[in-house]
Amino acid sequence: MSKIDTQIIQQQAVAPHQIPLIEFKGVSKTYLSGTNALTDINIKINKGEFVFVVGASGAGKSTFMKLIMREEKPNTGDIIVNGYHLHTMSRKQVPMLRRTMGIVFQDFRLIPTLNVFDNVAFAMHVVGAGSREIRKRVSNALNMVGLGHKARSMPSQLSGGEQQRVGLARALVNKPNLIIADEPTGNVDPNMSYEIVELLTEINRRGTTVLMVTHEHQLVRDFAQRVIMIEKGRIIADNSDGGLI
Amino acid sequence: MKLRSFKHLLGGGLKNIWANKLMSVASVGILIACMSIIGLAYILTENVNKTLGEIEQQNVVMVYFNDINSVRYGGAEKLSTGSNISAASDSSTAVSSTGAESSVDSSTTNVVDPNEISDEDYLIHTEQEALALCEKIRSVPNVASAEFVSSEAGLEKIKQNMLSEQSEYFSFLDGDNPLSCGAKVTMTDLSLFDETLANIQAIDGVDTIQSQGDIAAKITSIKNGVQIAAWWIIGILFIISLVIVSNTIRVTMYNRKLEISIMKAVGATDWYIRIPFLVEGVTLGLVSALFTTGLLYFIYQAVVGTMKNALSISQVIPYSNFAWLLFGIFAVIGVVSGFLSSLVIIGKYLRKEGSEFRAI
Numbered sequence: 344m345s346k347i348d349t350q351i352i353q354q355q356a357v358a359p360h361q362i363p364l365i366e367f368k369g370v371s372k373t374y375l376s377g378t379n380a381l382t383d384i385n386i387k388i389n390k391g392e393f394v395f396v397v398g399a400s401g402a403g404k405s406t407f408m409k410l411i412m413r414e415e416k417p418n419t420g421d422i423i424v425n426g427y428h429l430h431t432m433s434r435k436q437v438p439m440l441r442r443t444m445g446i447v448f449q450d451f452r453l454i455p456t457l458n459v460f461d462n463v464a465f466a467m468h469v470v471g472a473g474s475r476e477i478r479k480r481v482s483n484a485l486n487m488v489g490l491g492h493k494a495r496s497m498p499s500q501l502s503g504g505e506q507q508r509v510g511l512a513r514a515l516v517n518k519p520n521l522i523i524a525d526e527p528t529g530n531v532d533p534n535m536s537y538e539i540v541e542l543l544t545e546i547n548r549r550g551t552t553v554l555m556v557t558h559e560h561q562l563v564r565d566f567a568q569r570v571i572m573i574e575k576g577r578i579i580a581d582n583s584d585g586g587l588i
Numbered sequence: 589m590k591l592r593s594f595k596h597l598l599g600g601g602l603k604n605i606w607a608n609k610l611m612s613v614a615s616v617g618i619l620i621a622c623m624s625i626i627g628l629a630y631i632l633t634e635n636v637n638k639t640l641g642e643i644e645q646q647n648v649v650m651v652y653f654n655d656i657n658s659v660r661y662g663g664a665e666k667l668s669t670g671s672n673i674s675a676a677s678d679s680s681t682a683v684s685s686t687g688a689e690s691s692v693d694s695s696t697t698n699v700v701d702p703n704e705i706s707d708e709d710y711l712i713h714t715e716q717e718a719l720a721l722c723e724k725i726r727s728v729p730n731v732a733s734a735e736f737v738s739s740e741a742g743l744e745k746i747k748q749n750m751l752s753e754q755s756e757y758f759s760f761l762d763g764d765n766p767l768s769c770g771a772k773v774t775m776t777d778l779s780l781f782d783e784t785l786a787n788i789q790a791i792d793g794v795d796t797i798q799s800q801g802d803i804a805a806k807i808t809s810i811k812n813g814v815q816i817a818a819w820w821i822i823g824i825l826f827i828i829s830l831v832i833v834s835n836t837i838r839v840t841m842y843n844r845k846l847e848i849s850i851m852k853a854v855g856a857t858d859w860y861i862r863i864p865f866l867v868e869g870v871t872l873g874l875v876s877a878l879f880t881t882g883l884l885y886f887i888y889q890a891v892v893g894t895m896k897n898a899l900s901i902s903q904v905i906p907y908s909n910f911a912w913l914l915f916g917i918f919a920v921i922g923v924v925s926g927f928l929s930s931l932v933i934i935g936k937y938l939r940k941e942g943s944e945f946r947a948i
Contacts, residue, residue, distance in 0.1 A: 412853070435857075442855035452850055456607075465847075466854040468596050517854065 363387040363423070364521060364552050365411060370420030372406050372576075380406035381576045384420070387583075388554065390520070393547040395563045396556045398573035404556050407573060408525055411554070412446065413437050425521065442470055445514030447524040451506040453498040453513075459485065460494040463513045470517055484512040488542060504535030511542060515551075522546060524555040528562065540566055597860065601867025604840050612872060615836040619876035619925075620883060622825040622832070623918045627884045628891070629821040630914065635904055636814045640807050650737070651788055652770040653721055654795040655712040657739060660700050661766045699766075711793040712769070721793045722771045728791070730784045734771040742767040768795060778804040779812075826921055833869050834929035840868060841937060848937075862934050869930035873922020881915040 365388040372381040381403045388394055398404045409415040410422055413429050422429040425443040427436065453462045463481045472480070485491045488508040498506055507527055514522055524543060528536035540555070540562055547553045557563060563570055572580035605612045652658060712718050718736055725734040737745070743765050775784055781804040785797055841848070851861055888907045 438852075438855040438857045440855075441853060446853045448853075452846060452853075454847055454850070465850065469851055469854050469856040469860060513854075 362390045364390045364392075364425060365554070366421075366423040367410075368421045368423075370410065370417045370422055372403075372410060372415060372417050379576055381410070381417075381573075384578060386571065386578060386581065388552065390552055391547070391550055393544065393553045393566075393568040394555070395566075395568055395570045396554065396573065397558070397560070397563060397570060402573045403576040404573055405525070406576075408523060408554070408556060411523060412444070413440055442517060443519055444521040444523055445517065445519040447507070447510050447514045447522065447527045449526040449529040451498075451503075451510045451530070453506055453509055455498055457498075458494070459490060459496050459498070459501070459509050462498065462509055463516050466513045466516050480516050480518075481512075484516040485509075487515065488512045502535070503531040504538060507531055507535070507539055508542065511539070511546075515546065519551065521552045521554065524553065526556050526558065528557060528559060536562060537565075544568075594863070597863040598867055600864035601871065604844070604864055604868045605871060608836070608840050608843060611836050611839050615832055615872050616876045616879065618832045619829055619872065619922065620880045622829050623876055623880035623921060624884055624887065626822050626825050626921065627880060627914050627918065628887065629818045630917065631884075631888060631905075631910065633814050633818040634910065637811060638905055640811050643807055649773040649775070649785070649788075650742075650770055650798040651725060651734075651773050651794055652768040652796045652798065653712040653718055654710050654793050655718070655739070655768045656702070656705060656710055657766055658768040658795040659705050659710050660702060715769075717793070718769050718771075721791065724791050725771055725773060725788055725794075728784060728787045730776050730780045731788070732774040732776045734773045737770050737772050739765050739767040739769045742770065775804075779808040781805070781808070826925065829873075829921055829925040830929050833872060833925045834933050836872065837865050837869055837930050837933045840865065841933065858938050861938060862930065865930040865934050866927055869926030870923050871926070873924075873926035874919060875922075877915060877918030877922040880918050881911060884914060885911070 365386075367384045367386045370381060370384040371379075373379045384407070396404050396407060406415060410417055410429070411424055413424075413427075413432070417430060420430075424440060427440045427443075429440070432440065454465065457465065460481055463484055464477045467477045467480065482491060482494070485494055488511050490505060490508055490512065493501065493505065498509065501509065507530070511524075511527070514524075522543065527543070528539050531539060536559065543553050543555060544566060570580070570582050571578055707713060712721060715736075715738070718738075722734045722736045725731055746767075773788065775781065781799075785799060788794055789797055848861055885907050892904050
């Protein structure tokens with residue numbers, strides 16, 4: 344049994360508990376243009392949770408995610424992600440924060456000139472992994488998303504769903520403890536959307552916290568996870584107690 | 589940063605050049621043009637300096653010593669007794685700075701009777717003393733050489749420089765030689781001409797100095813002018829080089845927006861993102877430097893003939909004398925412009941994040 348498999352089994356054994364992985368304390372964000380994106384957000388997302396973030400366009404979902412990734416800084420309030428206090432951290436620390444998370448984009452963002460294997464390996468090169476380690480972990484990640492047999496294919500030869508699975512493998516390969524998926528099913532057909540969310544659920548079941556932004560209410564209903572609803576920059580609903588919204 | 593990461597990034601930079609073949613070739617082409625002009629400006633300056641240096645060496649200063657002739661033909665005031673002037677005249681010449689007339693023009697020279705002159709009236713009595721004085725002159729800063737010229741050799745030289753029909757002008761001497769012995773002095777740097785003359789003049793035993801200060805000033809101003817022009821050319825073209833490399837880097841960055849946004853998302857440090865661009869910029873600069881050094885050899889050979897005629901240069905400096913230096917200059921220009929432009933351009937965009945970056 345490989346070291347990675349052992350780690351996955353160990354992760355599986357860890358049940359979700361009440362240690363906050365993401366914490367917003369009185370966070371507000373107003374852009375220079377004057378747009379008030381978020382107002383007084385107070386929320387905790389614990390380790391091992393699966394959270395859907397829903398809301399209409401312009402509600403503030405993207406700003407919420409950008410604040411977690413430290414693409415934006417809040418005007419007021421404090422954000423803690425994976426132990427990093429985002430309001431006090433220096434620019435130099437931002438890459439270290441991002442290494443603790445895997446990001447899945449709506450538009451896949453695969454490099455068209457690299458094959459599937461190299462697209463996934465790209466994330467490992469960035470953190471300075473060795474070639475032997477890269478070979479092993481990329482293969483495992485591709486197998487996990489069911490694309491081990493397409494390692495040498497180019498992105499243009501894959502369907503939308505397959506491309507998103509490559510994106511998922513790339514997000515997973517550095518073993519983050521938080522996956523941020525920004526409308527990962529936005530560019531794939533409905534059947535494939537379920538497969539993507541099932542994969543995310545499986546990843547979550549193995550211990551990784553998943554935060555997924557989506558517009559698809561049916562998916563949210565079908566997968567019955569925690570849902571945070573944002574409207575006009577405020578959290579208007581959060582079933583953190585497991586109840587229905 | 590780990591060594592394997594660095595190797596990976598080095599390869600990434602070289603791949604960038606290949607991926608942007610057309611832009612890279614265009615950049616190298618324009619860089620070669622800029623560097624060639626810089627190189628030619630440098631070569632021209634060196635050759636002009638060499639030629640002017642030769643002229644400087646020919647621009648001889650004649651220093652006449654305070655020997656018996658300087659008293660005989662120099663006027664009554666040089667005598668300790670101050671009387672018995674055999675030819676009445678008001679004019680007397682102590683220091684001449686324009687020509688030989690002060691020592692040979694009989695119409696304006698007061699001749700003192702030798703019997704009236706004592707040993708104390710002059711300082712240089714023997715050739716040994718004159719040679720010692722030459723040695724003192726050599727020790728003056730900026731003096732390149734000081735060659736002893738006896739009074740006989742001096743007169744002979746003047747006669748040689750005149751046309752044959754003018755030799756009768758010396759008949760009035762009636763076998764006498766009014767010239768003092770002295771030293772033929774050359775200088776290293778003509779811009780220090782006046783200071784050097786003043787230092788020589790201050791030495792005991794020096795009587796008069798004959799020089800061509802106006803030519804020295806002209807040579808110095810031409811040298812300065814050529815050097816200033818060369819620096820301007822180098823400066824302007826260096827800025828052009830910076831702009832060219834910057835544009836190439838900017839295009840590469842646009843082409844790699846997607847990769848950079850992914851890099852940032854997965855936790856790449858700023859240096860990880862910068863290094864391939866620096867490698868690309870520096871490589872373009874070095875390749876251009878190498879090509880320019882080779883190309884200039886052929887341009888130089890072609891230009892040499894023209895320069896020989898236009899500037900009356902007897903012998904140009906061989907290209908091999910400055911090939912390595914030129915390559916060094918080009919490499920510095922290439923590396924510095926590549927490094928700086930990459931650093932500035934990428935630094936400007938590294939502060940952008942996510943969607944902001946993709947919207948560039």
